[in-house]
Amino acid sequence: xxxxxxxxxxxxxxxxxxxxxxxxxxxxxxxxxxxxxxxxxxxxxxxxxxxxxxxxxxxxxxxxxxxxxxxxxxxxxxxxxxxxxxxxxxxxxxxxxxxxxxxxxxxxxxxxxxxxxxxxxxxxxxxxxxxxxxxxxxxxxxxxxxxxxxxxxxxxxxxxxxxxxxxxxxxxxxxxxxxxxxxxxxxxxxxxxxxxxxxxxxxxxxxxxxxxxxxxxxxxxxxxxxxxxxxxxxxxxxxxxxxxxxxxxxxxxxxxxxxxxxxxxxxxxxxxxxxxxxxxxxxxxxxxxxxxxxxxxxx
Amino acid sequence: xxxxxxxxxxxxxxxxxxxxxxxxxxxxxxxxxxxxxxxxxxxxxxxxxxxxxxxxxxxxxxxxxxxxxxxxxxxxxxxxxxxxxxxxxxxxxxxxxxxxxxxxxxxxxxxxxxxxxxxxxxxxxxxxxxxxxxxxxxxxxxxxxxxxxxxxxxxxxxxxxxxxxxxxxxxxxxxxxxxxxxxxxxxxxxxxxxxxxxxxxxxxxxxxxxxxxxxxxxxxxxxxxxxxxxxxxxxxxxxxxxxxxxxxxxxxxxxxxxxxxxxxxxxxxxxxxxxxxxxxxxxxxxxxxxxxxxxxxxxxxxx
Numbered sequence: 016x017x018x019x020x021x022x023x024x025x026x027x028x029x030x031x032x033x034x035x036x037x038x039x040x041x042x043x044x045x046x047x048x049x050x051x052x053x054x055x056x057x058x059x060x061x062x063x064x065x066x067x068x069x070x071x072x073x074x075x076x077x078x079x080x081x082x083x084x085x086x087x088x089x090x091x092x093x094x095x096x097x098x099x100x101x102x103x104x105x106x107x108x109x110x111x112x113x114x115x116x117x118x119x120x121x122x123x124x125x126x127x128x129x130x131x132x133x134x135x136x137x138x139x140x141x142x143x144x145x146x147x148x149x150x151x152x153x154x155x156x157x158x159x160x161x162x163x164x165x166x167x168x169x170x171x172x173x174x175x176x177x178x179x180x181x182x183x184x185x186x187x188x189x190x191x192x193x194x195x196x197x198x199x200x201x202x203x204x205x206x207x208x209x210x211x212x213x214x215x216x217x218x219x220x221x222x223x224x225x226x227x228x229x230x231x232x233x234x235x236x237x238x239x240x241x242x243x244x245x246x247x248x249x250x251x252x253x254x255x256x257x258x259x260x261x262x263x264x265x266x267x268x269x270x271x272x273x274x275x276x277x278x279x280x281x282x283x284x285x286x287x288x289x290x291x292x293x294x295x296x297x298x299x300x301x302x303x304x305x306x307x308x309x310x311x312x313x314x
Numbered sequence: 315x316x317x318x319x320x321x322x323x324x325x326x327x328x329x330x331x332x333x334x335x336x337x338x339x340x341x342x343x344x345x346x347x348x349x350x351x352x353x354x355x356x357x358x359x360x361x362x363x364x365x366x367x368x369x370x371x372x373x374x375x376x377x378x379x380x381x382x383x384x385x386x387x388x389x390x391x392x393x394x395x396x397x398x399x400x401x402x403x404x405x406x407x408x409x410x411x412x413x414x415x416x417x418x419x420x421x422x423x424x425x426x427x428x429x430x431x432x433x434x435x436x437x438x439x440x441x442x443x444x445x446x447x448x449x450x451x452x453x454x455x456x457x458x459x460x461x462x463x464x465x466x467x468x469x470x471x472x473x474x475x476x477x478x479x480x481x482x483x484x485x486x487x488x489x490x491x492x493x494x495x496x497x498x499x500x501x502x503x504x505x506x507x508x509x510x511x512x513x514x515x516x517x518x519x520x521x522x523x524x525x526x527x528x529x530x531x532x533x534x535x536x537x538x539x540x541x542x543x544x545x546x547x548x549x550x551x552x553x554x555x556x557x558x559x560x561x562x563x564x565x566x567x568x569x570x571x572x573x574x575x576x577x578x579x580x581x582x583x584x585x586x587x588x589x590x591x592x593x594x595x596x597x598x599x600x601x602x603x604x605x606x607x608x609x610x611x612x613x614x615x616x617x
Contacts, residue, residue, distance in 0.1 A: 118327035144599030146538020236424025
């Protein structure tokens with residue numbers, strides 16, 4: 016035995032992995048390369064899509080394109096009605112979803128016990144997982160059948176999509192408010208509702224706002240509900256969401272993408288550029304703010 | 315007094331939320347009533363959809379939904395998990411701080427823009443380069459069996475869905491991998507395991523249920539996507555074994571035909587598709603939540 020080991024072990028040999036260890040290291044290297052390649056692939060896809068939108072969209076952009084109506088008949092013109100319509104629809108949706116979402120979040124964190132909130136959480140999960148086209152079909156049956164398309168119907172659908180997002184992000188921030196603040200308010204004999212409105216909500220306000228902005232960024236790009244609920248619209252700037260359908264950017268892009276018109280494609284790229292810039296700026300900004308307000312609260 | 319008011323408002327908001335979900339179920343199913351009474355459950359498997367002849371069936375859309383979503387899941391799951399591993403274990407901190415948000419930004423791109431890019435740039439490219447190559451090399455497999463005709467195909471739709479699902483799986487699995495206790499990983503390393511062996515032996519087994527849940531959440535997203543799929547799938551009515559042929563999904567058929575629907579029966583048939591989608595979507599999502607909660611209670615999977 017001793018002879019064997021002495022024969023196999025050569026102290027002068029360089030320390031190089033051999034046999035099994037060598038194989039394991041190769042497998043490890045392959046796995047590491049694969050994981051890195053996957054990340055590079057995802058970033059490349061993001062880069063390619065954004066580059067395409069910027070490169071094609073910049074050609075269509077002009078002051079005229081952003082501020083004028085399309086002609087009453089035929090192609091061409093600008094996207095001012097679509098921009099205004101999107102702003103109105105999304106603003107109204109936010110006005111519906113934000114108070115509801117924050118109230119639900121307050122209920123979950125302040126009033127419902129750890130078990131009492133179960134059904135609400137389940138409902139929020141279900142709502143979050145609903146395909147947006149199903150929400151569209153629902154609002155169609157509720158508001159559009161017999162009444163016709165309205166911008167308001169689009170807002171309601173977007174509000175249903177935003178509600179679970181706002182409720183969940185608000186709930187997360189409310190939970191981050193330090194217990195010491197609540198206890199201090201309690202010790203001063205402050206009523207529950209005053210401590211919620213005066214102490215807890217202000218502490219969480221930054222986080223609630225950024226969560227809302229993220230939900231707005233998500234809703235601004237939703238197309239399926241708007242296609243079903245507010246797509247046949249007059250080509251003029253309108254701010255009243257109740258009377259008739261409002262033109263909006265997602266449906267504008269979708270409609271042009273379904274027609275084989277190269278000029279239309281250029282305008283659709285331009286509209287896509289406007290929408291993408293808005294969404295990327297708001298979601299990046301919200302994330303930056305979120306990181307800041309989180310660290311501020313937990314200090 | 316104030317307490318009661320605030321409590322009342324919050325409870326009211328919760329009741330409204332619950333009522334909305336109930337009302338969604340009621341509206342969608344009652345809208346489908348006409349089609350249900352005419353076609354019954356046979357609608358689900360029937361493959362003919364001809365609005366002019368009042369013949370409606372969901373079979374081929376169910377097939378298209380299953381094939382495109384499955385393709386998206388099969389591609390996005392390994393890539394997404396690999397990205398999660400890269401972001402949680404491999405990349406140095408500064409790289410993480412840049413790549414992580416960028417991957418999540420991929421999820422922020424609106425589906426209509428992704429679909430527009432897909433039909434104008436991705437589909438022609440696939441049709442010219444990727445599809446002929448796949449057909450030439452793997453043509454003996456039925457899924458690559460037919461010669462590519464136009465870029466609008468189930469294959470393109472599957473790739474677009476992959477792009478949409480990828481950031482979901484990547485970001486959830488990264489968060490999961492970060493929760494694996496470092497003692498376990500250090501222990502594996504101390505035993506001489508390579509980084510990959512640590513992943514295989516410690517990280518993946520301890521997060522398997524959460525990763526499965528993430529995949530199902532991604533699947534739910536892919537099943538319900540309407541717009542981007544409508545733009546690239548080509549709105550075909552028939553079932554083809556080849557991915558290079560056109561097809562259609564439940565969601566995209568609704569989005570595509572709702573505006574042009576003329577008869578009450580057609581609208582009701584579209585509601586029927588919506589009801590099917592509602593059931594499939596909710597079951598997938600609840601299943602994902604259930605796996606996530608059932609097998610590792612402490613970890614929050616659903617974000």
